[in-house]
Structure formats: C-alpha cells, structure tokens
Amino acid sequence: xxxxxxxxxxxxxxxxxxxxxxxxxxxxxxxxxxxxxxxxxxxxxxxxxxxxxxxxxxxxxxxxxxxxxxxxxxxxxxxxxxxxxxxxxxxxxxxxxxxxxxxxxxxxxxxxxxxxxxxxxxxxxxxxxxxxxxxxxxxxxxxxxxxxxxxxxxxxxxxxxxxxxxxxxxxxxxxxxxxxxxxxxxxxxxxxxxxxxxxxxxxxxxxxxxxxxxxxxxxxxxxxxxxxxxxxxxxxxxxxxxxxxxxxxxxxxxxxxxxxxxxxxxxxxxxxxxxxxxxxxxxxxxxxxxxxxxxxxxxxxxxxxxxxxxxxxxxxxx
Numbered sequence: 001x002x003x004x005x006x007x008x009x010x011x012x013x014x015x016x017x018x019x020x021x022x023x024x025x026x027x028x029x030x031x032x033x034x035x036x037x038x039x040x041x042x043x044x045x046x047x048x049x050x051x052x053x054x055x056x057x058x059x060x061x062x063x064x065x066x067x068x069x070x071x072x073x074x075x076x077x078x079x080x081x082x083x084x085x086x087x088x089x090x091x092x093x094x095x096x097x098x099x100x101x102x103x104x105x106x107x108x109x110x111x112x113x114x115x116x117x118x119x120x121x122x123x124x125x126x127x128x129x130x131x132x133x134x135x136x137x138x139x140x141x142x143x144x145x146x147x148x149x150x151x152x153x154x155x156x157x158x159x160x161x162x163x164x165x166x167x168x169x170x171x172x173x174x175x176x177x178x179x180x181x182x183x184x185x186x187x188x189x190x191x192x193x194x195x196x197x198x199x200x201x202x203x204x205x206x207x208x209x210x211x212x213x214x215x216x217x218x219x220x221x222x223x224x225x226x227x228x229x230x231x232x233x234x235x236x237x238x239x240x241x242x243x244x245x246x247x248x249x250x251x252x253x254x255x256x257x258x259x260x261x262x263x264x265x266x267x268x269x270x271x272x273x274x275x276x277x278x279x280x281x282x283x284x285x286x287x288x289x290x291x292x293x294x295x296x297x298x299x300x301x302x303x304x305x306x307x308x309x310x311x312x313x314x315x316x317x318x
Contacts, residue, residue, distance in 0.1 A: 002318070003060045003088030004301040009048035012305035013061060013087070015298065020084060023092045031067030031075060031093055035111035035295070036086035038304070038314040039144070040239070045085070046305075054081075062086030062316075064115055066107035067093070074101040076110055076281050078274065087298060089318045097270075099277040105285050112293035112313040113148065113284050118273075120149035120207055121280050123236045123263035124156050126272055128205065133159040135202050139218060140209030140241060141174055142167040144313050149207050151289055154178040162199050164218075177290050189217055197225030206235045212243020220252055229256040237262045 001020055004013035023030045044050035046061040062085030064078045077098040079085060084092065101110060120138075124130045136158045140146045142165030153161050163179035165171045166186050175182060181199045185192055200222045208215055219235065226233070235258060252258075293313040296304050304314060 001089040002298070004062070004298060004316070005058050005060060006046050007058045009046075009057070012302045013046055014302050015300075018058070018060065018088075020088065020090055021092060025094075027095045029069055029075075029093050029095050029098075031069055031077065031091050033065050033067045033086055033088055033091050033318055034074075034107040035315050035317050036062045036065035036088075036298075037111045037115055037293075038087075038316060039115055040241075041115070042085075042087075056083055059083040060085040060088050062088070062091075064111070065091065066101070066111045067091060074103070074105065074107065075099065076101055076114055076277065078277065080270075087301065087316055089298075097274050097277075099281040101281060102285055108293050108295045108315045108317065109291055110281065110284065111315050112144075113289060113291045114277075114281065116143075116145035116313070117148040117152060117280060117284060117289075118276070119145045119209075119238050119263070120152045121156075122268055122273060122276060123207060123238055124153065124205075125276065126268045127236060127261050127263045128234050130156055130158070130205065132157040134204040135160040135162070137162040137164060137200050137203045137206045137222070138179075138209075139164050139206055139215065140239065141165040141179070142170040143209055143239075143241065145239065146207075146209050147174065147177070147290065149209075150174050150178050151287075153205075153207070155283070155287070158205075160202075162203065164196065164199075173290070185214065193217065193221040196221045201225050201227050202231070204231075204233065206233070208235060208237050209239035210242040211237060211240040211246060213246075214242040216246045219246070220255070223252060223256040223258060226256055231257060233258045235260050238264065 005016040006013045065086035075098040077093040136153045138149045141163035160180045162181045163174040164183040183195045298316045298318045
C-alpha cells in the first residue's frame with residue numbers, strides 16, 4: 001500500500017509503498033482510510049519530539065482518522081501507540097477504539113474536528129467536574145483546538161466563555177460561535193494583563209493551550225485580578241504552543257485558591273477516552289460547528305509538510 005513514511009526525523013514524510021502488518025486478534029479490523037488530519041500531535045510524532053516517541057523508524061504518522069470497514073460502515077478511529085499510523089491507504093485498528101458514524105457524514109469534517117474537539121471535551125468531562133453555569137477562559141482560542149473549546153464549553157454548560165488569542169480575525173469570529181468576551185493577546189504586556197484582568201475576575205476554569213511565556217504572564221494576571229481570591233480556580237494545562245515550560249513561583253499558588261491540572265494522553269485512562277468517542281462523534285455530527293478544513297492528497301504529503309501552517313485544518317485523503 002502507499003503511505004506517508006518517515007525514515008529520518010529530520011526529513012518530512014515521503015509518499016512511498018510499505019507493507020501493512022496483518023490484522024491480528026478478534027477485535028482487529030483493516031480499514032480503507034478516507035481521511036486523516038494533520039495536527040501538532042502528528043507533527044511531533046513525525047519529528048520524534050513527542051514525549052511518547054520511541055525513536056523507532058520507519059513509521060507512518062497519524063493517530064486517528066475516518067475509514068470504511070469491510071461491511072461498508074464509516075468509522076472514526078483512534079490508534080494505539082504504533083509505528084503504523086493513519087496517513088496511509090489502509091490502517092489496522094482495534095474496533096474497541098472506534099465509533100461507527102452515521103451514513104452521509106463528511107469524513108474530512110469528522111477527521112478535522114475530532115482530535116481538536118477531544119482536547120477540551122476530555123478536559124471538561126474527565127479531568128474536572130464542570131459546574132453548570134461556570135465561567136471559562138480559553139487561552140489560545142484562535143487555534144483549531146481553541147476554537148472548538150469555546151463551542152464545547154458552551155455545549156457542556158458554561159454560562160460565560162472568555163476567548164483569548166492573537167489572531168484578530170479569528171478572535172472576532174468567535175463572538176458568533178459562543179464567546180461572550182474577547183481578549184487580544186497582542187499588544188504590550190501591561191495592556192494584555194489589564195485586559196485579561198478585567199475579563200477574568202470571576203473565571204472558574206482556564207483551558208490553557210499555550211503555556212510557555214504567555215502563561216508565565218497570564219497566570220499571575222488572572223490570579224491577582226480576582227475579586228474573591230478564595231473562589232476556586234482550576235487551570236487545565238492542555239497544550240504548549242508558546243513553550244514547554246514556565247517558572248512557577250510558590251507565591252502564585254498561595255495568592256489564590258488555584259489548582260493546576262494537566263489533560264492529555266496519559267492523564268486519563270485510554271478506556272475512558274475511548275468511551276467518549278461515540279458521544280463526541282455524534283455531537284459533532286449533529287451540531288453546527290464552525291470547522292474550517294481543507295482536503296489535500298496523501299500523495300503530496302512531502303510538499304504539504306514543508307508548507308507554512310495555515311489557519312485551515314489540513315486533512316490528507318488517499
């Protein structure tokens with residue numbers, strides 16, 4: 001079969017022929033892959049920088065996708081840790097890590113939406129108990145996952161959602177899909193701190209997709225702006241687009257009633273994540289989400305990999 005194949009971590013995947021291992025076990029299925037999304041997790045898998053990378057080569061990148069099984073059913077699937085990912089003409093999956101999709105859904109839309117949606121869906125359903133009427137700040141709301149997080153937070157019961165991000169155009173658009181307040185992260189640090197402080201005085205939950213230098217400034221700005229510092233604040237660390245580390249002075253943790261929580265692969269048992277797939281897939285299928293995806297041919301993977309990342313979600317189709 002043809003696939004995107006990584007043979008060196010310092011070189012983009014190439015479109016090559018490679019043998020797919022035979023399906024083994026009663027729950028194994030071989031699917032014809034219809035769509036596989038390119039996102040940050042997939043890029044870090046392909047360059048060997050992801051924290052769960054084993055360093056084994058060659059590998060096929062891709063951790064999820066939409067495919068058709070031998071009975072003609074569409075399935076959204078998530079792969080276990082494997083060198084044989086979803087960016088290929090076929091993939092071997094575990095049926096227990098898949099959700100059957102309704103006829104007529106667009107595989108490209110589902111492939112584009114599920115992974116970014118899952119980050120906030122799992123964070124708000126499995127890492128905390130989101131109280132009805134909670135107030136949520138999405139830090140990094142102009143990224144693909146952040147845009148979905150604004151919409152999902154509202155769906156799961158948040159009464160007020162603050163969207164914070166850099167891209168002015170994408171930030172403005174979030175007012176039409178659930179954001180109640182917008183905060184630009186562009187401008188002087190003092191201006192950003194003041195804007196965040198004014199918008200987040202009563203926030204209960206922060207979904208943080210940025211970390212690094214941004215959260216380094218935002219965390220104390222949010223904590224010190226709270227009118228009632230004894231009101232609980234849960235800061236959920238999901239992504240690290242702005243950097244993998246911050247310096248965390250102990251005084252910040254004593255300045256307010258805050259708990260830091262991580263949400264990602266490993267923080268929630270795999271069986272619990274898999275159990276959420278059918279509900280999330282149905283929710284995305286039945287809802288009117290703003291999902292900006294573009295299908296690109298798998299055969300062009302090397303060119304696509306080298307191209308500057310755009311605002312639209314890239315989905316590879318064999």
